[in-house]
Amino acid sequence: MNSQSNAGPDSPLDAQAVAPVVLSPTRPLYWSVRREVWENRSIYVAPLAIAAVYLLSFAISVIWLPNNMREVWMPHTMREMAALKVTDSLIGLAMPYSHAAMLIGLIAFLVGIFYSLEALHGERRDRSILFWKSLPVSDLTTVLSKAAIPLVVLPLIVFAVTVVLQQIMRLLSIAVLVMNGGAAATLWNRLPLSEMELVTLYGTAVIVLWHAPIYCWFLLVSGWARRAVFLWAVVPWLAIAAMENIAFHTSFLGSMLQARLLGFTEAAFDLTDKNGVAIDPHFIPLEQLAPGRFLSSPTLWAGLIFAGACFAAAVRLRRYREPL
């Protein structure tokens, strides 16, 4: 080290040779995502726990299944049943399975919300941001790994847990029916589980794309707010909606917020069949999916653009972030 006066105008400031290191660009991302899962075990514990509770309840309820099956699916009654009645019976069979999917999806949504609110706040609160920033991981990679939890990891977990749970439920039902001399084959043939799983896959993808702006907004606020992240993330929207309502007696923002939460059903599914009859959401046949309409929905794209902007802002912001 030299004295200050030595740092003269002709001191070398050129880039020095830094040995090139070959590292796959996805490797830090992969490990960063793993790190998030280590830190936030609720990502998989919560869906698994709710699946376990649901399975237990279902296992108890299966006791009534042989009786129900006899009432609904006996051959002589089937012949007499109108088409609508058959659909109703089908829905009766499918209902526990679709409830399972919906419940796990709902839990994953809640986990995703709480995760996003914490993601860029916790590392500042516990000062660990200084450790993370001491490693050769860019802010983009870090924020990407955090966004990947609600946008990729949780949906995959939802789908996997739902499929496994539904398969176990069906095996359990069949076992009970076989033991009781019930209509096991009828259940196997009638329950459209593969179709339901495809709809679950589609629904999971639809919901995550639809909710992407919510997660990305929360992620941004978690990187920005010093405290009370949830309030900063939610209250301004509610306040503006209330102001709009009081000042103009309109509720555009309120409707928009509601549509952002639940509007995916209308955007991505045909909720009436070709006869104009409303579809029961417990069993949505494949032909009622409307991916074309969903992908051409301006609301979807407006949301995705907003999500992208929030994501970019969160990446930029993290560069300036220090411990709280």
Add this chain to the structure above:
Amino acid sequence: MTVIEARGLRKAFGKTIALDGVNLRVDEGRILGLIGPNGAGKSTALNAILGLTEYRGELRVLGRDPWDERDQLMRDVCFIADVAVLPRWMRVSQALDYVAGVHPRFDRAKAEGFLAKTDIKRASKIRELSKGMVTQLHLALVMAIDARLLVLDEPTIGLDILYRKQFYDSLLNDYFDRSRTIVVTTHQVEDVQHVLTDLMFINRGRIVLDCSMEEFESRYLEVAVHPENVAAARALKPIHERQMLGRSILLFDGVNRQQLAALGDVRTPSIADLFVALMGSTPGNQAERTQGATQ
């Protein structure tokens, strides 16, 4: 080879000027101690060097612009920003896995080797470790990275003297070589006096002393003056005078050793003594001194 070079480095937080045109240059193979009172700008300077804060002026670390190339720079730079930054939820094994996963220059076997000398268990969570153990773990992670620059910002704060000694011993014996460079800030200057090769005092965002330790030892001398020689000693214009056990201790800058030996017992001052001499006379530093800016 120059590792850090800054010219006219400035940083302000609102109206508070944290760095006021700092020029510095750190060459390879040096161990620089950056010493200053609280709020002097030490951490801001280090944060600028590490790409953690924006700055004005020119700054190159290993030839890179830290603010724009932090993630690239961190392949060659390590830092420990006080002891409490390792994530408390993490397990020791996960910390090893993660650093091995993201750092191309991390030698896991080496880190395991360092940990084997400690009582740290792989399955423990960091929150279960004592403060000293967390520091040992952080040091094990850092020493296993083949970095060219290591930045330590109060690395031993809150540790007992055994851990502190062990910390610097490990750094010197198991890590430091002439191809590496270390920059350390600390208030515990007595711990680093015999570790440093260079010394820099910073105050109010400015560098007020910048010298090698050889220069420090030859330039500054402290004399416990015999009572009858006090007037003669004062005539040599000491930069600082204090009383200890009834004797006057005078600190001189650039006065001949033989000349001083005639006046009393001559010795090399501690960094803390020089710090007090240089900083204590600055108006406005009284409060910082009483806060224990140096020990």
